[in-house]
Amino acid sequence: MKPFLFSAVSLLLPALCSAQSTPAEVAAELVSRARTGSDAMALIGSLTTDVGPRQAGSENEKRAAAWAQQRFKELGADRVWVETFSLTNGWARGIERAEVLSPALQPLAVTALGGSTATPPEGLVAEIALFTNYDGLLAAPAGSLAKKIAVVTQPMPRRRDGSGYHATGKIRSSGPAEASRRGAIAYLCRSLATDNHRLPHTGQTDYRDATRIPAAALSVPDALLLERLAAEGAPVRIKLVLTPHDLGPVTSQNVTAEFKGRERPEEIVVLGAHLDSWDLGTGALDDGVGVAIVMAAAKLVRELPHPPRRTIRVVLFGAEEPGLLGGAAYAQAHHSELSHYVLVAEPDEGQGPVYRLRTGVANTNEPSLKAIVAALAPLGISLGDNHALGDSDVRYLARGGVPTVALDLDGTDYFDFHHTADDTLDKISPERIGQTTAAYAVLAYLAAELGGDYRAP
């Protein structure tokens, strides 16, 4: 692993950030530094170049954990540690090929959904039953899909807040099980995607108690092709070859770094992100950029002449993609200390910029919240509702009673790349992650410095 050269902005630290500066002045200085000279771009460049894809339980995920430990030490963390946990089953992609055999010979761009079982090695050939919306599949009678490949081609809407993904998520997560229950021998869905590139979007599926059948996502142009062929009326026959396999028990790990508070070290502000990624791309946007942002934000705070009052803890979770497993393991292992957690936040919807702050706190009149909102306003961030629940890995902390803040990231183009081979460094914008890093640095600093109580009613 190549030595990493962190930037040395602290040498340039202006006199403003002295012990005499007010918290608001320090926050403004953090914004300025995050937007012009944080380590976020260098970190995401290194993670995606020197490690690359890092699927849950894989050797590359372990290499990413070693990378993160080393970086945390270099950036001056007071303590860095790794907590290992078990996954019942690892999963590895195999060959994935599909083609229309009739009425026209057309290759299809497909990718297996995470957890999919395999076809026979030589593939399977069957006629499709195509549903242009998911409700059509759910309305199909039991047994009606026998010997068929069920296909759902409902599109996902493009929305800034990512709600299009959540609105159509069941097509991927539950579609294979629903098709299986109706007798289908395989399942294809239009990718949960807002792009029109020939790159299918993977993601975990969940068979629950249904018989596992081979399940894959089609790229958007391929879903449209099947719609056109089906509309012509002749039977559409497809050959599908998928050879993923279960790996049995594997381990993953959470990597945690702590930056001790100067007055109340036992009170902890938590920033999260997930270190694992899908295997197709390099996990630049999902969630390498989140990793880079929280690491760079912590470093900016670390460089202040005086640490804030409270401790800042950065947790890089493992095994998010197969179902938030690192987040669950962390919450379980740290159950007894959750009452000391002041606030938790995690970026896991791309690079931003942040456009809104939502809270999930007991008292929205807490004065430090107003200070945080005021410090974020120059970044174009407005105040939203108090219904934040904790996204991704930190969901279990929020459920465990930890107050949460959601810094909502602009996700307008996130689902053009999400879970595809296209999730690579060249999609990252220094300006966008500069703004997002600024927001996280300000949030972490003020929550740690101002001593607000977000649990008090």
Added chain:
Amino acid sequence: MKPFLFSAVSLLLPALCSAQSTPAEVAAELVSRARTGSDAMALIGSLTTDVGPRQAGSENEKRAAAWAQQRFKELGADRVWVETFSLTNGWARGIERAEVLSPALQPLAVTALGGSTATPPEGLVAEIALFTNYDGLLAAPAGSLAKKIAVVTQPMPRRRDGSGYHATGKIRSSGPAEASRRGAIAYLCRSLATDNHRLPHTGQTDYRDATRIPAAALSVPDALLLERLAAEGAPVRIKLVLTPHDLGPVTSQNVTAEFKGRERPEEIVVLGAHLDSWDLGTGALDDGVGVAIVMAAAKLVRELPHPPRRTIRVVLFGAEEPGLLGGAAYAQAHHSELSHYVLVAEPDEGQGPVYRLRTGVANTNEPSLKAIVAALAPLGISLGDNHALGDSDVRYLARGGVPTVALDLDGTDYFDFHHTADDTLDKISPERIGQTTAAYAVLAYLAAELGGDYRAP
């Protein structure tokens, strides 16, 4: 093959297009109809859906030829025929996989260049020698690339006139041979591409007298990744698996349709396009859209109450992609009649719109040219130089002395999709091909109706 329903705009033909209309009035009416109701969208939809990819010499190319014959008959051609010709060698893609083994484990998105030879079935592993520009490769001494995989990562500039492609074309066409001459055991180049998607761009290469070595294109993000890894200084080792193979002698075909002139049927205006495509996408932009435009333009002229004076011939060439083979075969077979060809034009750079008319004629003062320029002006088309040489398939006709017109297509985004799996129907804009169809209909009609002589000095 599904029955094709051509639109019935002729029923709606306004009184304007009567025998009393002037050619300029008829041209204006053709523009109006092309922009609102031509068959171009339906034709490109059918070709890409009902046939799909159609590689030179393949069964799908033959199916495309049958499709074209049928369509030409339905749209009222006076004569439709097929001329078969031989290719020394067909070529078929096989498995294509590559990955960086060290310093990081990173899969690479690659696709074999047309004509590439195979690696051993288990692949080859070697260190790379990376050149960020092609001149660097050319400057490498003989033998200096022994046991190496040569990699060239020079980018292609985005330009409206497509000149970026021509400026960097040698990286693909001659790069493998140049690498081979310097001892390299394989060759990778950054795709000739203006996009940043994880879809490599294929295209023909030409080894000439050099030893054939496995040769593939990298997607742009993968070329950037190799640049970053190489810049870190440690040796970069790659595993490459390519299993394309030569097919030996195959046949292709040109499909021609003729719409007889009412007064001088032996004088022929030729519109060309190529029916074959690369295998990765469905050849929507390259050159299905050209096929659709010239077919739809011919139908618009055919629907006029009176055919124009001269004959319009539409030639859909086979086997353009491996090296303009259909165009060469056509020019050879029709050598004796080339003196009767009035003018030739071909769209083969995407969907347009047309922004400029260039000529390759003996007399730029020919009055009918001024009429053509005037009729195209409302479409936003300006007059360029007289250096048009005949692009693609019609190059051999131009070399044989046939006057030529280039209706230059806006190629700003063409090389985002060119020769990739992404060359699919959803990239086609009805507005853009409406304008392009209008330009071709006007050109064909006026060249056939006005009787201009483009050969006279």
